[in-house]
Amino acid sequence: MVEKKEASRSANLILASSSEQANYNILVQIEQELKADFESKQVYSTQLARSYERLSLNSSDPKIREFYALKYMKVNFCGSYLDFAIGGLHENGFDTFDKPKLYKANFCKDRFCPLCNARRSMKLTSQLLQVMEVLQDDYVFAFLTLTIPNVSSEMLCEALQELQDAWTRFSRYVKFKKVVRGFVKTLEVTQTNSDGSFHPHYHIILALDKGYFTSRDYLRQEQWQELWCKATGKNIQAVDIRKIRPKNEKSNAIVSAVCEVAKYMVKPSDYLRGDDTIAMSNKTDYIVATLNNALNQVKLLSYGGCFLDARAKLKQDDTENGNLTMSEKDTLSKYYALLLEHYQRRPQQIAYERIDETWRVIYDETE
Secondary structure (H helix, E strand, O other): OHHHHHHHHHHHHHHOOOOOHHHHHHHHHHHHHHHHHHHHHHHHHHHHHHHHHHHHOOOHHHHHHHHHHHHHHHHOOOOOEEEEEEEEEEEEEEEEEOOOEEEEEEOOOOOHHHHHHHHHHHHHHHHHHHHHHOOOOOOEEEEEEEEEOOOOOOHHHHHHHHHHHHHHHHHHHHHHEEEEEEEEEEEEEEEOOOOOOOEEEEEEEEEEEHHHHHHOOOOOOOHHHHHHHHHHHHOOOOOOOEOOOOOOOOHHHHHHHHHOOOOOOOOHHHOOOOOOHHHHHHHHHHHHHHHHHHHOOOOOOOEEEEEHHHHHOOOOOOOOOOOOOOOOOOOOOOOOEEEEEEOOOOOOOOOOOEEEEEEOOOOOOOO
C-alpha cells in the first residue's frame, strides 16, 4: 500500500516528469474516442432531442406535453460533460500512464437515446463475455432467434404482448426445461422500408448441458420450430438455432453471438429519419412516438437460470439503468494518482471541447 505522504510525493513527481509528448498522446487518444464513440452518436441524439421537443410542442394533451418535454431536456443535455481518467501507475519504480477511461458523465439513460444505447451495448457485451467465461466449463451454448410476423404501428403494442406471452409458454414446455439450464434474452424491433411495418423478435443465448448436442434429448431445428409455433399459435417458419462454438476453437462464434444479443433494441437509422424537411420531421416524429408508446414499459433484457446465477456471482449491476461509464473490469484501486481531463459540449452541438484538467491522489486501502 502506498502511504499518503509517499502518494502525494509520487503524484507531484508525475506532474513534474510527464513530458509534453506524453500529454499530447493522451489528448490524441481522448480526441479519437470522442469522435468514434461520442460525436458520431450525438448526430442521432440531437435529432432525437429535436423530435421530443416537437412532440411536446405539438401535443394538446398536457400529460403528453410534459412527458416529451422532460425527455427533450434529458436527451438534449445527455453527455454534455465527460471526465476521462488517466491513472498514474507505479511499476518497478517507474511512473507510467494507463490509457484514458471514461470516468464520469451525465448520461440521460433514455431508452431511445443513441449515445446511451451505444454505452449499454458496450456494457452488455462486456458483461455477457464475463458471464460466458464463467459458464463455459460447465455448459455449451446455442444462439436462438424467435420471431413473429411483421405488424403495423397500430398493432405493435399488442404484438409485443403476444411475443412475451408466447415466450412464457415456450419456456415452460417440458422439452425446453429438460435441456435449457439458463438464458439471456433481448428484444429487437426493426422496421422495413418497403411498407413501414415493424418486426419484433428475440435474440437468445441458451446454456445447455455439456453433452446436449450428442444426447437423446437433442432437439432438431424442426422441433424448436414446432415448439415456437405451438407457443404463438401461428405457422412461423423463421426459427433459427445454431451451436455457438467455444473460444478455444478457431472461431469468434461466442463474441459474434454476444454482439448480436447486445445490439441496440432499435437501430437509430430505423426511427430517426432526419429533420431537414417537414416530411422527414413528420416521419421521424411518428416513428419515435409509436416506439415510445409501444416500448415504454416493455422489458428489453432478461436473464434466467445459470446466467442469472453467474451475474450474481460476478456482482454485475443493472445493464440498462446502472453505470454507463466504466465496466466492471475497470478499477481505479491500482492507481495512486489520477489525471482527470474535462470535456464539454453545448446543447444541440456535436463537437466537444477540452475545458480543464485536475489531479487527484487516491489510495488502495485493500493492499
